Structures are given as C-alpha cells and as structure tokens.
Amino acid sequence: MADHHRARIEFDPRFTVAEVPDRLFGSFVEHLGRCVYTGIYEPEHPTANEDGLREDVLDLVRELGPTMIRYPGGNFVSGYRWEDGVGPKEDRPRRLDLAWGVTETNQFGLGEFMKFCRTVGVEPNMAVNLGTRGLQEALDLFEYANHPSGTHWSDLRRAHGDEEPYGIKLWCLGNEMDGPWQIGQRTATEYGRVADQVARSLRMIDGSADLDLVACGSSSRGMPFFGAWENEVLTHTYDSVDYISAHAYYHPLDGDVVSFMASAQDMELFIDGVIATADAVGAKLKSDKKINISFDEWNVWYQTAPSGERPEPWSTAPRQLEDHYSAMDAVVFGSLLITLLRRSDRVTAACLAQLVNVIAPIMTEPGGPAWRQTTFFPFAEASKYGRGTVLNVNAASPGFATAKYGEVSALHSVAVANEDGSVTVFAVNRDLETPMTLEIDASSVRVGDVTVSTLTGERDAKNTLDDPERVAPVANTDVTVKDGTISVELPAMSWNTIRIV
Numbered sequence: 001m002a003d004h005h006r007a008r009i010e011f012d013p014r015f016t017v018a019e020v021p022d023r024l025f026g027s028f029v030e031h032l033g034r035c036v037y038t039g040i041y042e043p044e045h046p047t048a049n050e051d052g053l054r055e056d057v058l059d060l061v062r063e064l065g066p067t068m069i070r071y072p073g074g075n076f077v078s079g080y081r082w083e084d085g086v087g088p089k090e091d092r093p094r095r096l097d098l099a100w101g102v103t104e105t106n107q108f109g110l111g112e113f114m115k116f117c118r119t120v121g122v123e124p125n126m127a128v129n130l131g132t133r134g135l136q137e138a139l140d141l142f143e144y145a146n147h148p149s150g151t152h153w154s155d156l157r158r159a160h161g162d163e164e165p166y167g168i169k170l171w172c173l174g175n176e177m178d179g180p181w182q183i184g185q186r187t188a189t190e191y192g193r194v195a196d197q198v199a200r201s202l203r204m205i206d207g208s209a210d211l212d213l214v215a216c217g218s219s220s221r222g223m224p225f226f227g228a229w230e231n232e233v234l235t236h237t238y239d240s241v242d243y244i245s246a247h248a249y250y251h252p253l254d255g256d257v258v259s260f261m262a263s264a265q266d267m268e269l270f271i272d273g274v275i276a277t278a279d280a281v282g283a284k285l286k287s288d289k290k291i292n293i294s295f296d297e298w299n300v301w302y303q304t305a306p307s308g309e310r311p312e313p314w315s316t317a318p319r320q321l322e323d324h325y326s327a328m329d330a331v332v333f334g335s336l337l338i339t340l341l342r343r344s345d346r347v348t349a350a351c352l353a354q355l356v357n358v359i360a361p362i363m364t365e366p367g368g369p370a371w372r373q374t375t376f377f378p379f380a381e382a383s384k385y386g387r388g389t390v391l392n393v394n395a396a397s398p399g400f401a402t403a404k405y406g407e408v409s410a411l412h413s414v415a416v417a418n419e420d421g422s423v424t425v426f427a428v429n430r431d432l433e434t435p436m437t438l439e440i441d442a443s444s445v446r447v448g449d450v451t452v453s454t455l456t457g458e459r460d461a462k463n464t465l466d467d468p469e470r471v472a473p474v475a476n477t478d479v480t481v482k483d484g485t486i487s488v489e490l491p492a493m494s495w496n497t498i499r500i501v
C-alpha cells in the first residue's frame with residue numbers, strides 16, 4: 001500500500017454543471033425525540049425568546065446556514081392531525097404518536113414553525129399526511145396556510161394571529177409511503193393515485209407556477225421495489241408534481257469503515273437510478289418535462305445504536321436517535337455533500353436529516369448549553385462557500401479497495417465558482433490511512449490568496465457536552481502555489497475547504 005497519494009484536478013469556469021440550487025442546503029425538523037421540544041423550542045430555557053425558541057440554538061442554526069426546513073415529518077406526519085397544533089395552546093390535545101411510540105403535546109405546531117422559519121430566514125417545506133389522512137385534510141391545511149382570507153380555514157389562521165398567508169411553496173405529498181414501518185403504508189399504485197389527486201387539487205387552490213410538489217420516492221435504494229416504485233408513482237404523477245424524493249442514511253455496517261468512507265458511491269448510484277427511472281417515465285409519456293430529485297433526508301445514522309432507542313412508552317420528548325458524530329462521520333458526511341453538489345443539475349433540493357438533537361449537527365441539553373457536532377462544520381462551510389455555479393471537474397486519483405463498492409477513488413471533490421469571482425474546492429481524502437498531495441490546476445482562474453480549512457482527527461473523536469470543541473476545522477498551511485498549480489496536503493480521512501480568492 002502506498003504511504004502517500006498524489007491526486008490532481010482541473011476545471012474551467014466556462015464548463016459548468018449547474019447553478020447551485022438554493023434548496024440544496026435544506027434541513028429537517030420532525031416531531032421526534034427532542035428535535036422540537038428542548039431542541040429548537042423550550043420556553044423555560046434561559047435563552048428562550050418570546051416565542052419559546054432557544055436563542056442559543058437560533059444562533060447556531062444561522063451559523064449552520066440551512067436555506068429550507070422540511071416539517072413536521074418524517075414518519076410522524078403519517079399520523080398527524082395538523083389542526084391539533086394551531087390555536088390557543090391550552091386547548092391543544094395531547095395525542096399518541098404511533099410513529100415513535102410517544103405522546104405529542106402539540107405545544108408546537110404550524111404557526112410556531114412559521115415563526116421559526118421567519119426568525120432564521122429559511123424557506124418552509126411542509127409535508128401533508130397521506131398515511132391516516134388524504135385529500136380533504138391536505139386541502140384544508142393548504143387553505144389554512146396559503147389562502148389569504150374569507151374562508152373558514154383562512155379566517156381561522158387570521159383568528160390565530162397570522163393575518164398574512166404563509167405562502168408555502170414547497171410541499172411533500174406524504175412521507176416514505178413504501179415503508180412497512182409507515183402508518184398507512186400504500187402500494188405504489190394507491191399512493192401514485194392519491195398523490196396525483198392531492199397535487200392537482202392543491203393547484204386548483206393556488207395555480208401559481210412556482211408551487212413545487214414532491215412525490216415520495218423509495219425510502220432507500222435498498223428497498224425491494226426501488227425503481228419499480230418510482231416508475232409507478234411517476235406514471236401517475238408525472239404531470240402534477242415537480243420532484244421525486246430520495247432518502248439515504250449511512251453507517252458502517254458490520255464495522256466495515258473502509259466501505260463506509262465510500263458511502264457517496266451509493267448515493268451516486270441512487271441518484272443515477274432515480275434519474276434514469278424518472279426520465280424513462282418522461283420518455284414513455286412523450287413529455288419534455290424533467291422531474292428532479294428532492295433528496296429530502298440524508299445523513300450518517302447509526303441505526304443499530306442502542307442509546308435512546310427505546311423510550312419509556314408514551315413519554316413526551318424523550319431522547320431518541322441522538323447520535324454523537326465522530327471526525328470520521330464528519331468526513332463521510334462531507335463526501336455526501338460533495339455528491340449532492342456534483343449532481344445539482346438534477347438534485348435541486350435536499351434536506352440534512354435532522355436539525356437538532358435527532359441525528360443532528362446541533363445538540364442541546366434541556367436548560368443547558370447547545371453545541372456543534374462534528375458534522376456541523378462541513379455543512380456550514382458548504383452552505384457558506386458552495387454558492388454559485390458547480391464546475392465540471394476532471395480528476396485523477398489513486399483508488400482504494402472496498403468490500404462494498406470495489407475500487408473507489410481516494411479523492412472525492414467538487415469545485416464551485418462563487419458569485420464574487422472566487423472558486424471553492426471541497427475535497428475529501430477518503431483513505432483512512434494514507435495522506436494525499438492534491439494538485440489543483442488553477443490556470444483558468446485568477447489565483448490571489450489560497451486558504452484551506454481542514455477537518456480531521458482521531459476516528460472516534462467527538463464533540464460532547466463535556467468537551468464541545470474537541471473537533472473543528474483548522475487552518476491548513478501546507479499549501480504552495482506555483483505556475484498556476486496549487487498543491488495542498490490533505491491528511492488521511494479529511495474534509496477540506498480550499499478557497500481560491
């Protein structure tokens with residue numbers, strides 16, 4: 001095995017992939033565990049504002065830089081009655097949440113979510129319940145949210161204090177309807193038909209062209225009907241929706257961390273499969289329209305982790321899915337972000353699942369502090385510096401062998417021409433053992449300052465309540481510039497943000 005890799009990339013700002021879609025840096029708030037309660041919303045917290053939102057969390061969310069937030073689920077939405085979460089809080093019912101085996105207090109609902117979105121400046125992405133409910137309830141919710149006034153539901157919203165309609169443009173038609181774990185799981189035909197009916201009817205209320213509707217794709221690439229599901233659902237909905245969703249979570253199965261480092265391979269194959277299927281349906285229907293992907297759940301998720309998985313039955317806001325991420329997880333996470341950017345010609349919306357406490361970049365303690373997980377940093381850097389135009393990158397990199405994906409290139413990278421004329425290269429060295437010299441042929445751009453920020457560390461190093469700043473990116477000064485070529489030393493297992501200003 002080599003003890004040092006050498007890789008090279010080249011790009012030219014004239015040769016582009018796509019404008020980076022604003023919605024690519026979405027995230028997700030579900031009524032699950034402590035994402036909402038004691039996550040973003042904790043009226044008793046010392047930093048809580050008048051809306052009960054934690055200011056310490058709001059500050060971290062702003063620093064993270066999401067552009068859009070999906071809400072209220074996830075599996076939760078498939079049993080949710082949205083009316084429970086609006087109006088005077090003392091009148092809101094407590095309900096069993098079958099998805100997560102807990103009690104939902106409904107002290108946070110649509111109005112509070114919209115306040116949260118306005119406070120942090122993100123676009124809302126609302127999901128409707130197509131599990132226990134259907135067309136009529138989706139229409140009622142839409143009318144409450146988006147109709148100006150003069151009807152039962154719109155006037156109820158105004159009576160609840162929100163005079164102006166919310167103007168929500170992006171709607172998910174259900175969640176993971178193919179999953180046996182989903183309340184009200186449907187066949188592809190059943191789901192395709194109801195999704196089409198809902199989509200067409202929502203457009204009868206709001207005929208504006210910028211209403212964007214997401215049909216549920218497969219819950220993962222590993223689902224038994226992956227491909228066939230998309231084919232059937234899109235055959236029913238091709239004319240009425242804009243996106244098909246994709247969800248993917250990665251963790252080192254059987255401890256195979258080498259394959260885990262190459263998880264982005266699976267994400268690339270997943271995107272290829274969904275696009276091929278969607279375009280095949282379009283061809284069959286002789287349509288010029290393209291259906292894009294909303295990758296509205298993606299992350300590293302240790303689904304076998306025992307901690308917090310079995311809460312006290314019907315407790316309220318217990319600790320659930322509270323993964324603590326390592327430096328290695330952050331590097332894999334960064335490589336997934338690179339893939340989303342590389343494929344942003346067809347992946348035009350995406351949501352990091354989730355935002356706070358639940359498989360999240362931000363952690364909190366009830367009544368206590370909030371801190372950044374390791375995965376916080378790649379997202380924040382990509383959201384800050386990954387805006388503009390994705391460039392075609394030619395790359396030459398040595399590979400490494402994986403059990404799951406065969407030979408995989410050690411370098412995973414993307415270049416973005418930023419609006420201010422600078423270029424940012426995001427580069428991951430996926431090799432766990434071997435450092436790399438990355439040569440960037442920057443002869444097509446003006447090279448002034450080059451700054452590099454690198455996140456690496458011990459594989460298992462984590463940020464915790466007791467040690468919240470153990471892992472963070474540091475300035476990497478191992479950089480030289482000569483005759484238009486930039487050479488950067490990338491440590492083994494590292495995420496790197498290279499700014500060419």
Ligand code: AHR
Nearest residue numbers: 030074075076175176353
């Ligand atoms: O994000 C956690 C869960 O993962 C969501 O509720 C569900 O949609 C997916 O299975």
